[in-house]
Amino acid sequence: MLITLAPMRSDETLQVSRHGDVLVLNGEGVDLAAGGTSRWIVGQPQKEGGVWSLTLILPHGPGAPEETLFPKPIEVHGDGAVELPPHAPPEPAEAP
Amino acid sequence: MDDATPNLSLPLLLPAQAQKHVTHNEALRLLDIVVQLSVLDWALAAPPGTPAEGDRYIVGPGPTGAWEGQTGKVAVWSSGGWVFLAPAQGWTAWVAAAARAVTWTGTGWSDASDQERRFARLGIGTAPDETNRLALSSPAVLFSHAGAGMQAKLNKAQPGDTASLLFQTDFSGRAEIGLAGSDNLSVKVSANGSAFITALTASAATGEVGLPQGAVVGGRVTGAAVTQGNADATAGRLLKVGDFGLGGTAPAAPASITATPNTLAPGAYSYSTSWSAGGPAAVTNGTLLHLSRAAGIYVQYMVGDWPAAATSQLFLRAYVGGAWSAWRRCYTEANILGAVGQSAGVPTGAVAERGSNANGEYLRLADGTQICTRTNLAAANAGTASGSLFRSPASVTWTFPAAFAAPPVVSGDVDDADCWLVTAGVPFATSADLRVMAAVSKASALNMRAVATGRWF
Numbered sequence: 001m002l003i004t005l006a007p008m009r010s011d012e013t014l015q016v017s018r019h020g021d022v023l024v025l026n027g028e029g030v031d032l033a034a035g036g037t038s039r040w041i042v043g044q045p046q047k048e049g050g051v052w053s054l055t056l057i058l059p060h061g062p063g064a065p066e067e068t069l070f071p072k073p074i075e076v077h078g079d080g081a082v083e084l085p086p087h088a089p090p091e092p093a094e095a096p
Numbered sequence: 097m098d099d100a101t102p103n104l105s106l107p108l109l110l111p112a113q114a115q116k117h118v119t120h121n122e123a124l125r126l127l128d129i130v131v132q133l134s135v136l137d138w139a140l141a142a143p144p145g146t147p148a149e150g151d152r153y154i155v156g157p158g159p160t161g162a163w164e165g166q167t168g169k170v171a172v173w174s175s176g177g178w179v180f181l182a183p184a185q186g187w188t189a190w191v192a193a194a195a196r197a198v199t200w201t202g203t204g205w206s207d208a209s210d211q212e213r214r215f216a217r218l219g220i221g222t223a224p225d226e227t228n229r230l231a232l233s234s235p236a237v238l239f240s241h242a243g244a245g246m247q248a249k250l251n252k253a254q255p256g257d258t259a260s261l262l263f264q265t266d267f268s269g270r271a272e273i274g275l276a277g278s279d280n281l282s283v284k285v286s287a288n289g290s291a292f293i294t295a296l297t298a299s300a301a302t303g304e305v306g307l308p309q310g311a312v313v314g315g316r317v318t319g320a321a322v323t324q325g326n327a328d329a330t331a332g333r334l335l336k337v338g339d340f341g342l343g344g345t346a347p348a349a350p351a352s353i354t355a356t357p358n359t360l361a362p363g364a365y366s367y368s369t370s371w372s373a374g375g376p377a378a379v380t381n382g383t384l385l386h387l388s389r390a391a392g393i394y395v396q397y398m399v400g401d402w403p404a405a406a407t408s409q410l411f412l413r414a415y416v417g418g419a420w421s422a423w424r425r426c427y428t429e430a431n432i433l434g435a436v437g438q439s440a441g442v443p444t445g446a447v448a449e450r451g452s453n454a455n456g457e458y459l460r461l462a463d464g465t466q467i468c469t470r471t472n473l474a475a476a477n478a479g480t481a482s483g484s485l486f487r488s489p490a491s492v493t494w495t496f497p498a499a500f501a502a503p504p505v506v507s508g509d510v511d512d513a514d515c516w517l518v519t520a521g522v523p524f525a526t527s528a529d530l531r532v533m534a535a536v537s538k539a540s541a542l543n544m545r546a547v548a549t550g551r552w553f
Contacts, residue, residue: 007453008526009460009498011437042495042527057495057526062435062449069453 001052003082005071006042010059014040016082021052061088103184104130129172129181137193138205147173154189154198154205155180168204255279264289329361340364341383353384353396354420362388367398376400376411376423378444398423436462438553451497456546458498466552468496468504475541478515478534486537491520491529494546500525504550511543523548 001018017024021033030036032045032052045054060068068085076082100107106123109116129152136144138154143162151173155166162178163171169180170189183189183200190197198205217224221233239246252259252275260274268289276282283296297306322334326341327348338344341364349366352359354374365384367375375382379400388394394415400406410426425431427447434446443462450459456470476488496504506528508517515534523529532542 006455006495008455008496009449009451009453009458012499039526043493055495057499059499060453062445062451064451064453069451071454 001076002054003074003076004053004055005058005074005084006055007058007060007064007069007071009062010057011061012059013087014057014059014084016056016084017080018076018082019079025056058084059087060085063089065089125174126181129170129179130187133170133187133189135170135189135191138189138191138198139193143171143178149173149175154191168200250274327361327363327365341366347383353386360386360394362386362394376406376425378403378406378409378425379411380406382406392418436460438462438464441553453497455495455497458496460498460552464501464551464553466498466500466504466550468498468500468548470494470497470544470546473508473530473544473546475543476532477541478532478538481537482533486534488531491531492544493527493529494548495527496548498552500548500550501553502550504528504548506530506546506548508544508546511545512538515542517544517546 003016013026015024015026019029021031023030023032023038025038025040028038030038030041032047032054037044040057042055042057045052047053058068058071065086068087071085074082074084098108099110104126106126107119108123109119113119128150133152135152135154137156139156140153141156141158141163142160144151144153153171155163155169155171157167159166166180169182172179172181183205185200185202187200188197189199189205194207196207196209198207199211200206217226217229217231219231222231224231239248250259250261256277258274258276260272260276262269263271263273269286269292270289271286272282272284272292274281276284279300281298281300282294284292284294286292294308297308298304299306317334320333323330323336323339324333325348326339326344326346327350328339335342338346340361341347347364347366349368349371350360351372352374353365353367353372363386365386367379367384368381369375369379370381375384375398379398379402381402382398382400385397385399386394387396392415396413396415398411400409400411409431410428411423412426413421413423415421432447434449436443436447436449437445441464445462447462448459449461450457452458456468458469459467473494474492476490476492478486478488480487480489494506503523503525506519506523508530510517510532512534514536515532515538517530518533520529520531528546528548530544530546532538532544
């Protein structure tokens with residue numbers, strides 16, 4: 001599965017995991033084989049040569065790192081959680 | 097004719113007396129005892145064991161042995177026996193053991209130092225005069241105690257009179273301590289002996305000490321006159337450096353900065369959510385400035401230092417009419433730009449937030465306005481006939497670089513002549529489908545520029 005990411009400033013966050021043809025987006029299952037869609041999916045997923053290809057909105061907060069603002073496509077080979085670039089910069093250390 | 101003298105009872109020779117030398121020697125012996133009377137001791141009760149011929153004593157109180165019943169008499173050891181002479185009033189004897197003179201008063205021997213004496217004037221080492229009736233010249237003077245203690249008293253007649261100690265240099269006054277013309281204590285000093293200035297006063301009525309010329313205090317001032325801690329708000333106390341956060345680096349850390357009615361004294365305080373609450377939500381650690389315009393009307397300023405997002409950020413609020421307003425953030429060049437936020441429509445972050453990502457640039461404003469732009473949207477030709485015009489064969493989806501709360505207004509332009517950009521339907525909150533329209537067929541790919549204006553909340 002090839003996921004192209006479309007970064008978008010948003011206060012929401014997105015958790016993605018894959019189970020075969022089903023993508024779970026923030027707990028909501030989308031069966032790509034059944035033509036399911038979601039507000040997180042841009043355009044229509046395509047299956048070429050047995051590999052799904054789709055574009056997902058990647059929500060990010062202010063000051064997100066470069067890897068989030070200009071993300072590279074993700075290749076997903078197995079089932080399980082899909083790791084996305086971080087939503088926001090890491091939290092600072094302990095108070096002085 | 098008497099046979100003895102009237103005062104010392106010396107035996108007199110009688111006319112034609114036989115053994116004249118006996119009487120005469122008796123008289124001489126009495127004179128030898130009494131004249132230039134000097135005794136060895138005056139305190140013995142028992143006679144000494146081995147007296148010498150002619151030894152004289154005054155018999156002490158409670159006598160025993162050979163002296164029994166002879167209290168106060170002069171005892172003389174003569175020819176192997178004690179002779180006793182009763183003194184007459186005024187006899188004075190030197191007591192060798194005590195090294196002083198004593199006088200028979202008629203009832204007892206009295207030390208001269210026990211007797212009251214009066215002098216019109218007395219000078220010791222110098223001459224008295226009519227004003228200085230007691231004059232003394234000495235390297236030192238000792239007034240020692242009798243019993244436990246000693247008081248030296250300087251008495252005056254009326255409150256308006258003076259009782260004081262005057263210190264002089266070459267008989268010119270330099271300092272005066274005492275009751276000078278009143279019942280209040282004063283310390284006066286003079287540089288020339290004529291002009292005196294009052295350095296210190298103490299009120300007889302209240303005990304209050306005055307320093308009319310000022311004070312140079314080399315040590316610390318302590319006690320109830322100064323503040324007792326960094327939050328002691330007792331009225332009238334002198335404020336120490338460091339208290340209420342002024343001049344020090346350890347201001348008080350009150351457990352509550354929000355109590356109503358407010359019990360916090362105006363001043364600077366240390367704030368942390370570790371020991372207090374009620375500060376701005378964004379501030380974990382900060383410095384609080386609490387001021388009061390009048391009773392029941394307060395303002396608070398909080399400058400955060402942690403977390404990083406609150407560092408150097410100023411928040412303020414006011415307490416009027418029995419309630420605190422919400423904390424308000426002040427905007428500076430440091431926080432006017434940054435992440436915007438809102439809660440129920442009230443801004444919680446910066447005024448404006450600009451950012452860019454792979455989908456373009458966005459400007460998000462604190463009032464909810466959001467503008468997204470894209471200057472390099474994927475190329476599309478306009479070669480498909482559409483009525484008398486031409487359009488792109490398929491629409492191009494622009495995923496906005498920032499999410500809108502509702503579909504925005506989208507418009508744009510195309511980088512060529514005789515063509516323009518239109519939407520291919522109602523935009524979505526997160527994307528819009530765009531296409532190029534042209535008056536003439538455009539076979540080559542065209543770059544599209546688009547803008548979307550709407551609200552992010």
